[in-house]
Amino acid sequence: GQNIDQPTEMTATEGAIVQINCTYQTSGFNGLFWYQQHAGEAPTFLSYNVLDGLEEKGRFSSFLSRSKGYSYLLLKELQMKDSASYLCAVRDYQAGANNLFFGTGTRLTVIP
């Protein structure tokens, strides 16, 4: 099975940096994804890690350590529009068709 854990809520200030952590346990790890989801909308893809290390993509970076079952999403220069839920998802090759399994999401609130 899959066990994905991330904080429920976080608050950060506009212009600051915030790190959202995710830990996971899965039998057939085959990649970790971060998605952004605004209320009432579908998730949008942010980043993907399959090897250890840091992937940078503009204001967003994601880090993975497979040995520790740990990832984080780093958001820099926070903007008000970054207020959303951030979902950590793990792809599991032992679960059917390489299915994605999502954590409960971290609701980020950016304040002025």
Place this chain on the structure above:
Amino acid sequence: GAVVSQHPSRVICKSGTSVKIECRSLDFQATTMFWYRQFPKQSLMLMATSNEGSKATYEQGVEKDKFLINHASLTLSTLTVTSAHPEDSSFYICSARGQGALQPQHFGDGTRLSIL
């Protein structure tokens, strides 16, 4: 980029009604489609996975006779919620993936279903 269209975006209907939700991949062939359900302030829960031309594989606890999934072509999958009741009210989201297990999943915009 790959686009997945989901229709309708919102449905409000009476208890006992059956509701069909369509999911289309517009510019790629979706070998595999996924259906998720999301309750307020909760994460996406995978309901079922379907491959084109095959029967869907349902996750544990999901009633296959209540949530009928058809994936008859490489660009269309449908989810029918049969005899819907208020507890079926939720946000349903489809996702599509092209050929190859390592292809990315692309999400539709979701359908908000409200059963009165």
